[in-house]
Amino acid sequence: MVWFTGLPSSGKSTLAGWVAEALEARGVAHVVLDGDEVRAALVPTPGYSPLARTQFYLTLARLAALLAGQGLVVLVAATAHRRAFRAAARRLAPRFLEVFVDTRPDECRARNSKGLYGQAARLPGAGVRYEPPLEPDLRAVGGATRAAVAECLRLLRVGRARRAPSTGARRRPLVER
Numbered sequence: 562m563v564w565f566t567g568l569p570s571s572g573k574s575t576l577a578g579w580v581a582e583a584l585e586a587r588g589v590a591h592v593v594l595d596g597d598e599v600r601a602a603l604v605p606t607p608g609y610s611p612l613a614r615t616q617f618y619l620t621l622a623r624l625a626a627l628l629a630g631q632g633l634v635v636l637v638a639a640t641a642h643r644r645a646f647r648a649a650a651r652r653l654a655p656r657f658l659e660v661f662v663d664t665r666p667d668e669c670r671a672r673n674s675k676g677l678y679g680q681a682a683r684l685p686g687a688g689v690r691y692e693p694p695l696e697p698d699l700r701a702v703g704g705a706t707r708a709a710v711a712e713c714l715r716l717l718r719v720g721r722a723r724r725a726p727s728t729g730a731r732r733r734p735l736v737e738r
């Protein structure tokens with residue numbers, strides 16, 4: 562499991578998507594769990610109270626662990642603003658990498674890709690404190706970069722691309738060590 566954490570608009574989904582493309586090109590079985598998409602899929606839709614957030618991130622971590630346990634590289638793009646949320650995921654995963662998408666708060670505000678800054682006092686980095694990782698496995702400074710993708714692949718011990726991305730081809734599961 563690879564958890565991309567960082568402030569809203571830091572570049573988590575972009576980086577997770579780039580890593581997914583690279584894994585696809587290498588025939589490595591993977592899935593992206595984007596926090597917002599999972600949130601939208603749940604019934605009832607989780608709220609934003611401290612309890613609801615705790616429950617949501619535990620649900621997300623358990624879902625990711627379930628998929629990781631079946632041999633998929635699970636790429637989770639979700640802020641998970643408290644260290645305890647990511648620590649719980651680490652405990653559940655067969656293998657865990659924490660990627661800190663480390664983009665300056667003013668830069669995130671300027672990007673404001675979902676228009677949330679300025680609207681939501683409940684936003685991590687605005688009304689809610691974001692707890693950055695103390696010892697991330699990887700730090701992607703400024704957002705998604707090709708260097709961060711390469712480093713992620715190295716940490717996952719994934720080699721060079723064997724073929725162009727394709728759908729329907731036989732996939733090779735990542736062997737955990």
Ligand SMILES: Nc1ncnc2c1ncn2[C@@H]1O[C@H](COP(=O)(O)OP(=O)(O)OP(=O)(O)O)[C@@H](O)[C@H]1O
Binds near residue numbers: 569576597672703705
């Ligand atoms: N290295 C970078 N340099 C400049 N812009 C970037 C970089 N990486 C990502 N971005 C841009 O930042 C914006 C936010 O990216 P993205 O949606 O991936 O963030 P996010 O962390 O997933 O946000 P959210 O928490 O709201 O889902 C996008 O417009 C994206 O293109």
Ligand SMILES: [Mg+2]
Binds near residue numbers: 573574575595638
């Ligand atoms: Mg996102």
